[in-house]
Amino acid sequence: MAEPASPVRDPEVAFLLGLLAEGFDRKSWHGPNVRSALRGMSAEAAAWRPAPGRHDAWELTLHLAYWKYVVRRRLTGERRGSFRLAGSNFFPRPEGEPTEAAWKADRALLLDEHRRLLATVAGCGGLRGAARARAFRMIRGAAAHDFYHAGQIQLLKRLRAGG
Secondary structure: OOOOOOOOOOHHHHHHHHHHHHHHOOOOOOOOOHHHHHOOOOHHHHOOOOOOOOOOHHHHHHHHHHHHHHHHHHHHOOOOOOOOOOOOOOOOOOOOOOOHHHHHHHHHHHHHHHHHHHHHHHOHHHOOHHHHHHHHHHHHHHHHHHHHHHHHHHHHHHHHOOO
16 A cells, blocks of 8 residues: 555655655554554544543544645645644544544544655655755654654553553
């Protein structure tokens, strides 16, 4: 799923696409990626908080989607405020009782933003100089962001299970 259909000729871009894939949905040595951390998680589990004021897995899922959007927007010059949800950074979810349909829709938003970011990154081979360095730093950061929050989601699952 993760990589674009056409081969990427720029080895640095190919490396970055691989890094994004490892953090999101490709098997890697470090353990679960974002999609495997979310796999099988119910809406109730995704909405569980370890303590008041702490983020739940659902909020982390939307946070990941938002920052994929931000990186893509910064790479493309797309206008601010075009994310599909109102607000920024963290989005309180769910409103009311958690439903599987709402959880599925928000996971689909994350997947869509990931795919859109991959498509944008695949087109970054033509960047040069400082613009290339800035873009590649952001893209590496987006991958690291996935690794970090995949670990948080795994921790939330373990805490909810009692250990």
